[in-house]
Structures are given as C-alpha cells and as structure tokens.
Amino acid sequence: MDELRTGIGWDIHRLVAGHRLVLGGVEVPAPAGFDTHSDGDVLSHAVVDALAGAMADGDLGVHYPEDDPEADEARSLDFVVAFAARVRDRGFEVGSLDSFVVLGTVRLRPHVDAMRANLADALGVPLDRVSVKARSADGLGPEGRGEAASASVSLLLRPLVGRPDGG
Template sequence: MPDAAVPRTGIGWDTHRLVAGRPLVLGGVTVPSELGLDGHSDADVLTHAVIDALLGAAGLGDIGEHFPDTDEAFRGADSMVLLRETVARCAAAGWRPVHADATVLLERPKLLPYKPAMRANLAAGLGVGEDAVNVKATRGEGMGPVGRGEGAVAQAVVTCVPV
C-alpha cells in the first residue's frame, strides 16, 4: 500500500491528427468543428492526457496498457467512461486524485466557450470538485503541426493521495 504521507503527481501527454468526418471531442465535450480527432476511441486528446497523468501518479503504467488500440472493445470508446474506469483502478491500487491541471494545444476552433464544460466533465470523471480541475487552451501560433492545423496535443498533471 502507498505511504500515507506522500502524495504523487503524474504527467500525461497525448496527440491526435485532425481529420474530416470525425467529431472534435475534448474533455467529453463535442466542440463544433469541420475537423475532428482521429483515433481508435473517440480520440479525446484532453481526457487521454488526464488518464495518462492519473495512471502515472498511481504507478500503473499508461493508457495503452489498460485500453489498447488493438482491442476492438475500445473502438469508438467514450473516453469519459475510460477515465472513470481508470479512477476505479487507481482506487483499487490505493490512490485517489485530488487535483488536475491540463492544457490543450489546438489552432482552431477557439476553446474558451467550452472550457467550463470540459472542466465540469473532467471533475465529475475524477470524482473531485470543479475547483480541483483546471483546463487551459493555447494555439500553435502557426508553428509546427498544431499551428498548421494538422492535429491537437494535450498535456496534463494529476496529483493523487493515498486512499
């Protein structure tokens, strides 16, 4: 079991290409856009980064070990469901999340109007108050794959404490 006095922090990072014909799902929110993220599941890059950070804090590997893209059971999966399952696995290992901070890098569309709903969804999935989750968004300013509108990246940090 974990040391009762020592919190842990994990870092998560994910990226997906933008393609036509797919919804743009970020933090469980479908954002109106002509392009969506390509992936085996719903390709929710933000939630995937949070899941990886959560798994890192609990010392449980990464998202691909738990929900592999080679498993048809996860084709089209709702990443918010995967987040709740990850929280349950972390709890079974003796850890619960207490804080998450995440950043989405996406050239367009602007995410400001959707951030409160993303924050609320992630907080509910993590089982924490909305004040314990922060979601930020930034652009690539025309540089690199994000700046050229080729894809999206998300980074997250999650802190867990022993149950």
C-alpha cells in the same frame, strides 16, 4: 507522513475533415476531428496517462490497447471514469489536475468549463481541483496549423481521506 504522488500525461492525434472533435468529453463544433478508433479525446487520454503514471501502472495503451475491439468507438471519458476507480481502489484520489489543450484553428475557450465539469465528474472530485486551459500555439507546429490537437496534464494524487489504514 501521507504519501503524495505526481503524474504527467500527454497525447496528440491527427485531425481529419468530417470526423468529430471531442475534448474532455465535450463535442466541439469543428470542421475536423480525430481519426482514431475511439473518440480520440486527447485530453481524456492524457488524464489516464497521468493517473497511470502517478500509480506506476503503465499507460493508456497498456490498459486500453488499440487492437481491443471494446475500444472501437469508445468514449474516452469512460476510460477516465474506470481509471479513477482503479486509483481509488489503491487508496488515492486526485488532489489537483492542471491541463493544456493545444489547437490553433478552433476556439476552445467557450468549451473549457464543460471540459472541467466532465473531468471533475469522471474523477469524482470537486470542480475546483480541475484546471483546463486552451492554447492556440500561434500558428506553430501541427497544432497551430490545425493538423493535430494535443493535450498535456499534470496531476497530484493524495491519499483518500478516511481510508481503512487511517489515511
């Protein structure tokens, strides 16, 4: 029987006026963005955590520590590209990915298709394997009040088709 693996990821970052808001590699017009050393893309960060979790291979901070000078101003979608290659090197690929981005003060729905396309491309999988949903949190919590944005991801890894071991 082929081995399937599941992973979950979650991230949250504070929003600060005058910073860029990047989600799934898409710069979203907004009055506030992430106050982080990279672009702060919580969706990409949650994807990396889910990939790492499915492979029992640490988390985002293990592979891209905050004190790493290369992470300064880094494009978080590039972390997804690099970690997807790591997953493929271990003989797996994303079978499906489902995600939520939560931010109550900026309309995200117009940007969801671009986020899906960026993630599918970064993961090297067809678009129909990637779902991104946006929620407002109905004004509740830091996301609902626009003080932060968060993302959660659930994914399934499956063996690569045609891998050397016959998978």
